[in-house]
Amino acid sequence: MRMDSVFASVKSASKDVLQTVHDQNDSVRVSSNWFDTDTKSWHDIRKKDKENSEAMPLPQKIAVLAFNIRKEKDNLAVRMQALLDLIEDTSPDIIMLQENTKAHHEYFLNSPFIQNSYYVSGFEGQSGPGFKVSIICRFPLQFCLVHAFRRPCLLGRVLSENGEIGFASVHLTSGNNAGIRSRQIERIQNELSTCTEAIIAGDTNMSESMEDAKASRSNGYKDVWFTQIQTSDKSKSKSLQNGVTRPMHSTEYSRLDRIFHRGTNYSCNGVLVVGNDLIPGYEDIYLTISDHYGIFTTFSL
Known part of the structure; x- marks a missing residue:
């Protein structure tokens, strides 16, 4: 082997080691914000010591919505209103968002439905435009941001009578990088290893490669897509079976958005x-909420 190849290999390995060490020590506690109807403003519940340290009863169901809402701001008001209408219609317990910029976030903070029903995570530890991950939830989660090989991942945990329930909103590396995604998923799974139930959701950027498939189903996790696929529109059944969650995209990368579950208390009721x-009103420009579709599923005891 040529010496320049040896040096390149050593440099690459050293870079991975340094990045792993950096990731393992790069953990930021994130605010959990609740709307105060008296002051008409959002408050971090940590600052008032209102975090629920007592174990809550195990919820009978957990409805999850995962959505990459596209960081670009064209037609933002229209797109966000459509998204808020969708959230109100489906009424999820946990909303896992990717590419939720501060401009997008203002629409959530100003929504009466969100204000009356949900805790909202902050953006601590996430700087720069785009690729922000966040969680909006009905439970008082304790949030922590970690970086899995340069990609932010927001973890949320809540203590139940049957142990800790963990959630992760993720946006993994794209393209022909299944090896990096495998390490990112492994890091996230390790972070949730103490939870009796765990749900990882978001834009995983996974294709149907063997390496991606193996990573997505490791350490006891199941890809809930294969539980059951629901649709009321028979004309869409074929595309759903092919796994399209990003429109007008290649077949290989058509199911970029996924939800993984590990645990024995809950079972998935379908996707x-x-x-x-x-x-409506924007059909001429083929406007949808995002360049991705969302995934909605319900877990029941």
């Missing part, structure tokens, strides 16, 4: 692709 309709 529904949402946000795939054209926004």
Whole structure:
């Protein structure tokens, strides 16, 4: 082997080691914000010592919505109103968002439905435009941001009578990088290893490669897509079976958005692709909420 190849290999390995060490020590506690109807403003519940340290009863169901809402701001008001309408219609318990910029976030913070029903995570530890991950939830989660090989991942945990329930909103590396995605998933799974139930959801950027498939189903996790695929529109059944969650995209990378579950208390009731309709009044420009579709599923005891 040529010496320049040896040096390149050593440099690459050293870079991975340094990045792993950096990731393992790069953990940021994130605010959990609740809307105060008296002051008409959002408050971090940590600052008032209102975090629920007592174990809550195990919820009978957990409805999850995962959605990459596209960081670009064209037609933002229209797209966000369509998204908020979708959230109100489906009423999820946990909303896992990717590419939720501060401009997008203002629409959530100003929504009466969100204000009356949900805790909202902050953006601590996430700088720069795009690729922000966040969680909006009905439970008082304790949030922590970690970086898995340069990609932010927001973890949320809540203590139940049957142990800790963990959630992760993720946006993994794209392209022909299944090896990096495998390490990112492994890091996230390790972070949730103490949880009796764990749900990882978001834009995983996974294809149907063997390496991606192996990573997505490791350490006891199941890809809930294969539980059951629901659709009321028979014309869409073929595309759903092919796994399309990003429109007008290649077949290989058509199912970029996924939800993984590990645990024995809950079972998945099926998967529904949402946000795939054209926004009324904007059909001429083929406007949808995002360049991705959302995934909605419900877990029941």
